[in-house]
Amino acid sequence: MSTLIVSPSPHIHSKDSTKSLMRDVVIALVPAIICSVIFYGWQELLVLGVSVASCVLLEWAITKYMLKQPSTVGDLSAVITGILLALNLPYTTPWWMVFIGAVVAIGVAKMTFGGIGQNIWNPALVGRVFLLVSFPTYMTSWSQPQGLFGVDAVSGPTPLGTIQEGLMQGSTVQELTASFNYKDLLFANLGGSAGEVCALALLAGFVYLCVRRVIKPWITLSIFATVALTSLIFWGIDPARFTDPLFNLLTGGLILGACFMATDYVTSPMSLWGGVIFGVGIGFLTMMIRYFGSYPEGVSFAILIMNSVVPLLNMWFKQKKFGRK
Amino acid sequence: MRKPTFSMGGVHPHDNKISRECAIQPLPLAPVVYISVAQHIGAPSVPCVAVGDKVKVGQVIAEPGGFVSAYIHSSVSGTVKSIGPRPDLAGRPSTHIEIAVEGDEWLEGIDTTDTLITTLPEDNKATVEKIKLGGVVGLGGATFPTHVKLSPPPGSKCERVIINGCECEPYLTSDFRTLLEKGEQVVVGAAILRKVMGDVPCTIAIEENKPEAIAHIKEVIAKLGYEGIEVMSMKMRYPQGGEKQLIDAVMHRQVGSGALPISVGAVVQNVATALAVYDAVQKNKPIVDNSVTVTGECFPKQANLLVRVGTPLRYIVDYLGGVPENAAKIISGGPMMGRAVANLDAATVKGTGALLFLTEEQTRRAPESNCIRCGKCADACPMGLEPFLLVRLSRAKDVEALEANAAQDCIECGCCLYSCPAHIQLLDSIRIGKGSVLGAIRARAAAAKAAAEAAKK
Numbered sequence: 001m002s003t004l005i006v007s008p009s010p011h012i013h014s015k016d017s018t019k020s021l022m023r024d025v026v027i028a029l030v031p032a033i034i035c036s037v038i039f040y041g042w043q044e045l046l047v048l049g050v051s052v053a054s055c056v057l058l059e060w061a062i063t064k065y066m067l068k069q070p071s072t073v074g075d076l077s078a079v080i081t082g083i084l085l086a087l088n089l090p091y092t093t094p095w096w097m098v099f100i101g102a103v104v105a106i107g108v109a110k111m112t113f114g115g116i117g118q119n120i121w122n123p124a125l126v127g128r129v130f131l132l133v134s135f136p137t138y139m140t141s142w143s144q145p146q147g148l149f150g151v152d153a154v155s156g157p158t159p160l161g162t163i164q165e166g167l168m169q170g171s172t173v174q175e176l177t178a179s180f181n182y183k184d185l186l187f188a189n190l191g192g193s194a195g196e197v198c199a200l201a202l203l204a205g206f207v208y209l210c211v212r213r214v215i216k217p218w219i220t221l222s223i224f225a226t227v228a229l230t231s232l233i234f235w236g237i238d239p240a241r242f243t244d245p246l247f248n249l250l251t252g253g254l255i256l257g258a259c260f261m262a263t264d265y266v267t268s269p270m271s272l273w274g275g276v277i278f279g280v281g282i283g284f285l286t287m288m289i290r291y292f293g294s295y296p297e298g299v300s301f302a303i304l305i306m307n308s309v310v311p312l313l314n315m316w317f318k319q320k321k322f323g324r325k
Numbered sequence: 326m327r328k329p330t331f332s333m334g335g336v337h338p339h340d341n342k343i344s345r346e347c348a349i350q351p352l353p354l355a356p357v358v359y360i361s362v363a364q365h366i367g368a369p370s371v372p373c374v375a376v377g378d379k380v381k382v383g384q385v386i387a388e389p390g391g392f393v394s395a396y397i398h399s400s401v402s403g404t405v406k407s408i409g410p411r412p413d414l415a416g417r418p419s420t421h422i423e424i425a426v427e428g429d430e431w432l433e434g435i436d437t438t439d440t441l442i443t444t445l446p447e448d449n450k451a452t453v454e455k456i457k458l459g460g461v462v463g464l465g466g467a468t469f470p471t472h473v474k475l476s477p478p479p480g481s482k483c484e485r486v487i488i489n490g491c492e493c494e495p496y497l498t499s500d501f502r503t504l505l506e507k508g509e510q511v512v513v514g515a516a517i518l519r520k521v522m523g524d525v526p527c528t529i530a531i532e533e534n535k536p537e538a539i540a541h542i543k544e545v546i547a548k549l550g551y552e553g554i555e556v557m558s559m560k561m562r563y564p565q566g567g568e569k570q571l572i573d574a575v576m577h578r579q580v581g582s583g584a585l586p587i588s589v590g591a592v593v594q595n596v597a598t599a600l601a602v603y604d605a606v607q608k609n610k611p612i613v614d615n616s617v618t619v620t621g622e623c624f625p626k627q628a629n630l631l632v633r634v635g636t637p638l639r640y641i642v643d644y645l646g647g648v649p650e651n652a653a654k655i656i657s658g659g660p661m662m663g664r665a666v667a668n669l670d671a672a673t674v675k676g677t678g679a680l681l682f683l684t685e686e687q688t689r690r691a692p693e694s695n696c697i698r699c700g701k702c703a704d705a706c707p708m709g710l711e712p713f714l715l716v717r718l719s720r721a722k723d724v725e726a727l728e729a730n731a732a733q734d735c736i737e738c739g740c741c742l743y744s745c746p747a748h749i750q751l752l753d754s755i756r757i758g759k760g761s762v763l764g765a766i767r768a769r770a771a772a773a774k775a776a777a778e779a780a781k782k
Contacts, residue, residue: 004652004653004654004655004665004666004667005653005654005665005685005688006415006654006665006666006667007654007665007690008665008752008753008756009656009660009661009662009663009664009665009737009739009752010660010661010662010739010742010743010752011654011656011660011661011663011665011681011683011688012338012495012660012661012683012687012688012743013690013691013742013743013748014336014338014743014744016701016744016746017691017746017747017748018694018697018746018747020746021697021699021746072694072695075694077697114695115695116694116695116697117695117696117697117698117747118695265697265698265699265700266697266698270698270699270700270703270711270713271700271703318711319333319703319709319711320333320709321582321708321709321710321731321734322332322333322569322573322579322707322708322709322734323569323579323580323581323582323584323708323734324581324582324709324731324734
């Protein structure tokens with residue numbers, strides 16, 4: 001008999017670890033990755049590769065050389081940041097711009113706050129918004145997907161961008177949306193950043209995460225519900241000026257944001273009702289920016305704004321304690 | 326229909342009841358037993374025998390040391406060899422009475438036959454006295470003296486007796502085996518308890534992973550024809566067997582912070598306690614033995630043993646073939662709330678329910694990493710607390726904030742630490758915080774009492 005361990009209870013642990021949870025998120029993103037590579041081809045693969053590699057390398061280098069701490073890249077959270085950043089960028093983004101996005105995401109938004117668990121804002125979104133504000137021309141002129149199987153690429157604005165420009169030129173929403181087929185939106189046939197293009201693949205990943213109990217569906221569902229309800233009201237009032245609910249649910253990375261960015265553990269509230277308020281806030285802000293803002297697309301900003309109030313939501317919405325009023 | 330369960334938190338560890346087929350076998354007598362005088366909650370008992378005395382099985386060897394205390398009986402016949410400090414399970418010294426075993430002679434008046442006595446005694450007061458004289462304490466883990474629980478303070482009224490047969494801890498099967506093999510006795514014990522509390526209804530709660538036990542107890546109740554006793558099949562979920570959780574599950578009432586179960590009209594007794602009540606009341610037999618599950622994947626021989634109180638752990642282990650090479654941790658109790666054994670020479674107590682052997686791989690704690698704010702600990706907490714917050718406050722020694730966030734309500738079930746993906750040692754720190762809050766509450770109460778007395782003068 002060797003020496004025995006003596007430590008307090010509990011003496012067993014569930015199989016969950018940070019790494020296993022993050023691995024599940026990566027798995028959930030695989031359908032969207034496959035889908036976007038099929039539709040955008042090797043250029044998308046390059047964006048994904050550069051993004052993931054830079055995020056992981058940066059985190060490794062920062063922990064090792066600047067913080068002089070044990071490396072945390074093994075927990076796979078940098079991989080997720082890399083994938084999400086890539087899915088938020090147009091496939092035409094040059095490699096150096098992707099790298100700058102990664103520096104902002106990992107270096108600024110994540111590691112300066114103390115690494116995993118400590119950041120206030122979703123790192124991938126901070127990286128994306130930094131690029132959007134710094135290189136607006138690159139970030140807003142999307143090309144029609146060319147695809148692995150070779151169709152001619154057509155350069156043009158995204159569906160939401162088309163609407164925004166069209167409205168400024170005096171067209172009505174009906175005229176502008178006539179060219180879109182909702183089936184195309186669902187099956188990824190319209191322009192947009194990679195993650196905006198295949199709703200079904202993203203939703204499949206979301207269902208996987210819920211079934212595996214990695215995330216709870218409330219945040220995502222309340223975002224969808226709020227976007228649908230808000231646009232229903234405005235569209236009901238003036239269908240010539242405001243886009244309809246289905247269009248708003250299917251475009252502009254709403255699904256990517258609601259399923260994968262707003263549900264990030266670190267930057268979302270922990271309690272059920274905190275999560276619902278958080279989701280309602282994101283949905284409402286998204287619609288306000290889309291309808292009244294100067295950017296065609298508002299999901300990223302909406303999530304970042306709501307990220308900022310998470311500490312308050314955690315303080316205000318606590319779960320009921322047992323046997324207490 | 327959805328099976329009843331408690332309303333918040335909880336986890337689902339694999340139940341690993343690998344010893345469920347092992348019938349309860351009596352363990353041969355050890356040559357020497359060491360009977361602790363502090364094996365219940367409350368004041369230690371006071372030895373009433375002297376070195377050199379001859380004692381018989383069932384003879385009182387220590388008397389209650391206060392209101393909340395219990396009688397302790399010799400579990401063997403033989404000679405008292407010494408009375409003095411001996412290291413317990415954790416290696417801390419406490420007073421033990423050492424008895425060298427000679428034969429197996431029982432005290433006169435104890436019915437050692439298997440005859441089932443189903444007629445309930447008329448006089449409730451006498452029944453409670455018999456339970457007290459039998460040294461009965463809660464055998465579900467807390468070892469609270471049973472006669473105290475059966476004497477509710479004036480003004481409170483019991484509305485339901487709950488017999489806890491959940492056995493929600495993984496690996497443990499002694500209550501399950503007791504239900505199967507001593508079902509009649511348990512049901513009579515339950516009938517006694519509900520009669521003592523004023524003919525209130527009684528629920529025997531058993532988790533759904535023990536269908537044989539549920540069916541058997543239903544049969545027994547029908548056969549014996551007692552009124553007012555029902556079996557409730559519970560959803561499998563840890564910590565269902567926690568007193569507050571079980572009351573919530575069965576009666577949909579939540580016991581308030583710091584309050585006793587009787588405040589919502591509940592009295593909870595474990596299956597093994599119900600059996601001990603039967604023995605004490607119907608057979609005049611005090612607690613001298615109890616069933617112990619000996620188990621673990623790395624342990625070659627699974628067993629449920631009827632062990633005399635005070636048997637050295639090493640004797641039990643050696644009887645079954647010794648400590649396996651790859652065992653890294655021995656636990657007295659279940660893997661969620663049991664205590665790690667630091668000293669195999671310690672002896673069993675009334676509340677010893679299991680000896681569990683875990684390998685290093687099964688019990689290893691991974692190094693802590695950053696909290697990722699996933700909220701799994703708060704989801705798992707059956708008391709609705711926020712472990713992620715309490716651990717920070719505890720490490721900052723902020724007693725005031727700990728109390729405001731109800732650290733004192735923690736039942737130490739371990740669900741938070743079990744479910745934390747970042748492997749943060751939540752419960753370890755919260756225990757320390759809870760201790761300081763309870764200390765502060767006691768100090769306030771003492772100060773208030775002193776002030777009141779000073780005002781009187």
